[in-house]
Amino acid sequence: MSTATPTRAPHSDVPTGHKDEGKVGAGLFDPKQLLKSLPDAFRKLDPRVMIKSPVMFVVLVGSVLTTVFSFKDPGDWFGWAISAWLWLTVIFANLAEAVAEGRGKAQADTLRKAKTDTVARRLSSDGMSEEEVPGTELRVGDLVVCEAGDIIPGDGDVVEGVASVDESAITGESAPVIRESGGDRSAVTGGTKVLSDRIVIKITTKPGETFIDRMIALVEGAARQKTPNEIALNILLASLTIVFLLAVATLPPFADYAGT
Known part of the structure; x- marks a missing residue:
């Protein structure tokens, strides 16, 4: 299994004119x-x-x-x-x-x-069928399928497959990262986007306690606490x-x- 991290998302996975959709402009002097x-x-x-x-x-x-x-x-x-x-x-x-x-x-x-608009493809208990449910209805232990172009509906771990994921909405980093089952690169965050391949994710966080909710x-x-350097x-x-x-x-x- 390859572990190399790609430096650029495939062109076919990021349609022209939609890669900046839903993101805040980066220009300070906008x-x-x-x-x-x-x-x-x-x-x-x-x-x-x-x-x-x-x-x-x-x-x-x-x-x-x-x-x-x-x-x-x-x-x-x-x-x-x-x-x-x-x-x-x-x-x-x-x-x-x-x-x-x-x-x-x-x-x-x-x-x-x-978070509100995300639709999850939840697997049935036997893993043979899928059903579309709002991302806010997912519970801990649910298995969801994400393919190229899908938004990950909640925080969880990859239990099957490997894919490149765009985490710029969370981290601000434009280069995609590899997420795969097993190891220390299996964790995924709700709100990020799958750019290639297919993965199955096991939800590990309750609704209202996800990383997006904390952000x-x-x-x-409340006001952010100042760092020692700021003080x-x-x-x-x-x-x-x-x-x-x-x-x-x-x-x-x-x-x-x-x-x-």
Whole structure:
């Protein structure tokens, strides 16, 4: 049995014009995504939201103060330039966060649609006949058949056959992987697509506890826990911001003392 991993899916298994169907666009600067996320970026200017990010909250306060000072002295072009840069910094930071959230929600919607619309070909107890059932009705221990072009209806293990599987909807990796019965490459994930051959899958996860369900809950549920690196970086940035504020606050007294 061959164990070589192909680097490209066969052309006949991925019809032209359908390989990107149901996937979220990968472009960070997608104009449609930016326009859709722009209102969320402005809504995030609420101080009650910005206070959750101390560094950007300080930038927001600085933007408001420099804008007020610029209105007091309309002829000060430098003040207007600084105000513009600060506002752009805050808005683009919020826009980046809004785009990330929007892409996550779009991916969750795509996964939910795939989970709801998937039809499974369940084998009978004697293994001689098949019946089509919604993927949400599968139970642990059910055997389902998947052939080229089929969407795997649930998490499970391959118990018969070998096939190449497109897992880009889950992992983001465009190259297909080989899944076969036995060994450590038998596990398959619901929502992925079989590109070639025929496999029989034994469902191992209850409805509502699949990998797709966990991904959807991660996007729509509680806020993601920060990694140790993120926590350390936030502490460093907050500390440097405090040092910067102290340095700026001491400039006027030093200027008065120096008579400038």
